[in-house]
Amino acid sequence: MKRPVNVLWLAVFACAAAGSLPDEARAQVYPSKPIRVIVPFAPGGGADLVGRLVAQKLTESFKQQAIVDNRAGAAGRIGAELVAKAPPDGYTLLMATTSLMITAPALYAKLPYDVQKDFAPVTLLASGSYVLVVHPSVPAKTVRELIAIAKSKKGALNYASSGSGGPAHLAAELFKSMAGVDMTHIAYKGSAPGTMAVLAGETDLMFSNISPAIPAIQSNRLRGIAVTSEKRSSMLPQLPTVAESGLPGFRVETLYAMLAPAATPHDIIALLNAELVKAFDSADVRKRLASDGTEAMVSSPENLGKLIRDETRIWTKVIRDAGIKPE
Numbered sequence: 001m002k003r004p005v006n007v008l009w010l011a012v013f014a015c016a017a018a019g020s021l022p023d024e025a026r027a028q029v030y031p032s033k034p035i036r037v038i039v040p041f042a043p044g045g046g047a048d049l050v051g052r053l054v055a056q057k058l059t060e061s062f063k064q065q066a067i068v069d070n071r072a073g074a075a076g077r078i079g080a081e082l083v084a085k086a087p088p089d090g091y092t093l094l095m096a097t098t099s100l101m102i103t104a105p106a107l108y109a110k111l112p113y114d115v116q117k118d119f120a121p122v123t124l125l126a127s128g129s130y131v132l133v134v135h136p137s138v139p140a141k142t143v144r145e146l147i148a149i150a151k152s153k154k155g156a157l158n159y160a161s162s163g164s165g166g167p168a169h170l171a172a173e174l175f176k177s178m179a180g181v182d183m184t185h186i187a188y189k190g191s192a193p194g195t196m197a198v199l200a201g202e203t204d205l206m207f208s209n210i211s212p213a214i215p216a217i218q219s220n221r222l223r224g225i226a227v228t229s230e231k232r233s234s235m236l237p238q239l240p241t242v243a244e245s246g247l248p249g250f251r252v253e254t255l256y257a258m259l260a261p262a263a264t265p266h267d268i269i270a271l272l273n274a275e276l277v278k279a280f281d282s283a284d285v286r287k288r289l290a291s292d293g294t295e296a297m298v299s300s301p302e303n304l305g306k307l308i309r310d311e312t313r314i315w316t317k318v319i320r321d322a323g324i325k326p327e
Contacts, residue, residue, distance in 0.1 A: 033064070035066040035091050037095055083261060123272070133216070150181035158186050159186065160206040162194050164326065179247060255297075
C-alpha cells in the first residue's frame with residue numbers, strides 16, 4: 001500500500017524552495033542550524049555571563065547549538081554593527097547592554113547603527129544595579145546627609161568613575177541633577193581603579209558595581225549608602241534605594257537585553273522571546289545571575305522597545321545637560 005502524501009508538507013517544501021515559507025511553517029523548522037549570540041565585549045564581563053546563559057538555554061530548548069561569539073572593540077559598537085547588518089533570519093542575535101542601546105546614541109554624533117531602526121527587540125533579560133559608597137571619612141550615612149554635605153560645601157566633594165560616559169559617571173551626574181548639588185568628577189580607567197581610589201581616600205564617593213564593593217562594605221573600609229535599583233538589592237538588603245532615600249524616581253541600572261536584526265520575522269521573535277522568558281524565569285538562572293550581582297528581568301518585545309525609547313530620552317537629557325563627551 002502506498003503511503004498517503006502529506007499535502008501540507010509538500011506545500012511547505014515548495015514554498016521553502018520558492019523562498020516564501022509561511023510564518024507558521026518557518027517557526028516549526030527554526031532553528032535548523034547553529035545560532036550565533038554576538039557578545040560585543042571581551043569574555044568575563046556581565047554581558048558575557050548573560051550571553052553564555054542565553055546560549056546554554058537556547059541550546060537546551062532548541063536541541064540546536066547556540067554559540068557565543070565575542071566581538072569586542074569600540075565599546076561594543078563593532079559587534080552591534082555586525083548584527084545590524086546580519087541577515088534577519090534569527091541566526092545572529094545581539095547581547096545588548098544599556099551602553100549600546102541607550103547611552104551610545106546620546107554620546108556619539110555618528111554610530112554605525114541606529115538602535116530604533118536596525119534592531120528588533122526580543123526580550124529584556126537581566127539588570128545590574130550599583131551601590132553608592134563613601135569613604136569612612138565622609139560623615140554621611142544616608143542620601144539626605146550626603147546631599148546636605150554637598151550643598152554646604154559646593155564642589156568640595158569629588159567622585160570617582162570608571163571613565164567619562166560610563167555608568168558610574170552617568171549615575172553621579174543624574175544624582176547631581178536631581179539633588180541640585182555640585183561635585184567634582186575624577187575619571188579612572190576602569191571600575192576597579194575607581195573603587196580603589198575611594199578605598200584609599202583619594203576620592204570621596206563612587207557609584208560602584210555591587211559585587212566588588214561588598215567585601216569593603218562588610219569590613220567597614222567603605223560605607224554603603226544606598227543602591228541605585230528600583231527595588232532593594234538581594235545582595236545588600238540592608239541598604240535602601242536612592243529613590244526611597246530622598247530622590248524619588250532615581251534609578252540607574254545596567255540592562256541586558258536580546259536584540260535581533262530589524263525585519264526578523266515576528267514568529268521567530270515570538271519563539272525566541274518565549275524560550276528566553278522561560279529560561280530566565282528559572283531558579284538556576286536566577287541563582288547564577290544573583291551570584292554576580294545581577295537579577296533576571298524579562299519582558300515582551302513591545303515593552304523592551306518602549307523601555308529603550310523612554311530610557312534614551314532620559315539619558316540623552318542627562319548627558320547633554322552635563323556636557324558629557326565620550327573618551
